[in-house]
Amino acid sequence: MRRGDRRRWRSVGTAAIGVALLAGASLAVHTTASRRHAMMQTAADAAGAALRAARAEDAMRWAPGELAAAERASREALTRQRVEQVRAWPIPDAAPVVDAWSAAERAARSATVSARSRHAAGADSATDQIDKARQAVAASETVAATIYLGPERRLLARARTVLDEARAYQRAGELETAAARARDAASLAEQASRRAAALAARFADAETLARWQRWKSETIAWSRREGRAAIVVVKDAHRMTVFESGAPVKSYTVELGFNWIADKLQAGDGSTPEGRYRVVARLASRFHKALRIDYPNAEDRAEFSRARRRDDLPASARIGGLIEIHGGGGRQYDWTDGCVALTNPEIEDLFGRVSVGTPVTIVGSDTYGPIAEFADRYRRDAACRRP
Amino acid sequence: MRVRFGILTLVLGLAVTVVGCGAPPTADIDAAKTAITAAGAAGAGEYAAPSLKAAEDAQAALDAELKAQDGKWVKSYDKAKELAAAAKAAGEKAAADATAGKEKAKADATQAVTDAKAALAEAEGLLEKAPKGKGSAADIAAMKTDLATAATTIAEAETALGNEKCLDAKAKAESAKNAATTVKTAVETAIAAKKK
Numbered sequence: 157m158r159r160g161d162r163r164r165w166r167s168v169g170t171a172a173i174g175v176a177l178l179a180g181a182s183l184a185v186h187t188t189a190s191r192r193h194a195m196m197q198t199a200a201d202a203a204g205a206a207l208r209a210a211r212a213e214d215a216m217r218w219a220p221g222e223l224a225a226a227e228r229a230s231r232e233a234l235t236r237q238r239v240e241q242v243r244a245w246p247i248p249d250a251a252p253v254v255d256a257w258s259a260a261e262r263a264a265r266s267a268t269v270s271a272r273s274r275h276a277a278g279a280d281s282a283t284d285q286i287d288k289a290r291q292a293v294a295a296s297e298t299v300a301a302t303i304y305l306g307p308e309r310r311l312l313a314r315a316r317t318v319l320d321e322a323r324a325y326q327r328a329g330e331l332e333t334a335a336a337r338a339r340d341a342a343s344l345a346e347q348a349s350r351r352a353a354a355l356a357a358r359f360a361d362a363e364t365l366a367r368w369q370r371w372k373s374e375t376i377a378w379s380r381r382e383g384r385a386a387i388v389v390v391k392d393a394h395r396m397t398v399f400e401s402g403a404p405v406k407s408y409t410v411e412l413g414f415n416w417i418a419d420k421l422q423a424g425d426g427s428t429p430e431g432r433y434r435v436v437a438r439l440a441s442r443f444h445k446a447l448r449i450d451y452p453n454a455e456d457r458a459e460f461s462r463a464r465r466r467d468d469l470p471a472s473a474r475i476g477g478l479i480e481i482h483g484g485g486g487r488q489y490d491w492t493d494g495c496v497a498l499t500n501p502e503i504e505d506l507f508g509r510v511s512v513g514t515p516v517t518i519v520g521s522d523t524y525g526p527i528a529e530f531a532d533r534y535r536r537d538a539a540c541r542r543p
Numbered sequence: 544m545r546v547r548f549g550i551l552t553l554v555l556g557l558a559v560t561v562v563g564c565g566a567p568p569t570a571d572i573d574a575a576k577t578a579i580t581a582a583g584a585a586g587a588g589e590y591a592a593p594s595l596k597a598a599e600d601a602q603a604a605l606d607a608e609l610k611a612q613d614g615k616w617v618k619s620y621d622k623a624k625e626l627a628a629a630a631k632a633a634g635e636k637a638a639a640d641a642t643a644g645k646e647k648a649k650a651d652a653t654q655a656v657t658d659a660k661a662a663l664a665e666a667e668g669l670l671e672k673a674p675k676g677k678g679s680a681a682d683i684a685a686m687k688t689d690l691a692t693a694a695t696t697i698a699e700a701e702t703a704l705g706n707e708k709c710l711d712a713k714a715k716a717e718s719a720k721n722a723a724t725t726v727k728t729a730v731e732t733a734i735a736a737k738k739k
Binding site: 211216227230231234235237238239241242243307309310313314316317318319320321324325328330337414491 | 592593596599603604606607608610611612614615682685688689691692693696710713714715717718719721722725
């Protein structure tokens, strides 16, 4: 080989080695860079997935502070990654970037856990409050079916609509508002129950109950002494009993005024009067037949005057009258304006047992019954609730 | 002379290129920020939260790119320009989603109020035809109280709707409709019982 050829081959060899070294170096750089980029991307993907999971758990509502911290950490990691990619191209330092993404991922996971737990607590609280409100409304409705609430019924109507609102908010996922509305509904129902309890309170009053029991026993004693018929109506039991010579001979279930829980005070109040009366007329009636009683008696007039002096009555109030025991009943609820209703066969039967002058004693109760129990229970519960 | 002129042209050209690539796309960045702010103002936080979050994420990517370019001698804002365009598009989408979401919520609430009013009118009409006579007065008074409460609730729903509190309006309207329907059912039952 000539000297010139050897030199040429040496140059070619040197160039080939150089190219091979360059290729090897490039490959090494590429491999290292790819590995580091992949490390950073894996960390970024994990943090992104954790952040999406936090948002899916509605962390924006239930853990806003924690979510904001996670989002801030994520933004910082993103910036650090991009700065590193540019600053140290082509081989970025992946470790601090991966650390930053890991911190963001941890923050997002923490937001998810907080959101999940607070959401569950919120859901439980809303369900609990709605359940309590439902029970309060149901209790109030049960009471309202027995005790006429008058204008205070609007409280119960409002309680029902507010409870419906609470349910609508619960369906929409607005659990805090749902719980607040449920509390409002329970409070309204409670006010309606309080009104009913106030009306029922006199049934639990020992003195009033003793007076009613005395009226009843005196009426029975009169029947025994005179050997004649007498009628006793017990309002809370919805029961009328006919006594002959002091012995009970017939008993009827009766329907009363729609506001029977109260003692009659004025015309149109829907109450059935309480007191000692007598039958004053036997009449044909649009309710088959009727026995009219002498309401208002002297005691009723005196009570009406006292109420007027106390300004408990409007100037237009009248004491009313035309209280009867009549037919047309059997409707299973209290529907009269204050009269005592029997079924038509029963009024026929009663007509055969009594006459004009027969005593008719009407009392609220003759024993400590369910109405008194309700009033006492309510008073005790209210005392427990008081702070 | 010719060689010197060529070198000068080359240097000037290079300088122009470097400076030209090095200017941040301010208009694009501002447009992206404006679009995202507008989305927030359009109620995206309430009606299109995921879209708003996507736009904020796009903004975060843009901010990261700008910060990365800040540290370079030779800046390139091509990627920033792309990211700004993406952020602007995401902001505009969030605004559009918010408008659509708000309109839907408003339409739902309006429909609920209309339904409640119809139910109330129907119940009131039926109550006028309710069997009257001794004994029904208290029931009718109670049902009128219930309907008056429903009417008050509908008025509250309309006020809420006027204040763009659509969910509040819908919840109130639905509860009023329930109350009216309950009265209607009770009157229908009473009418049916009377016919028997």
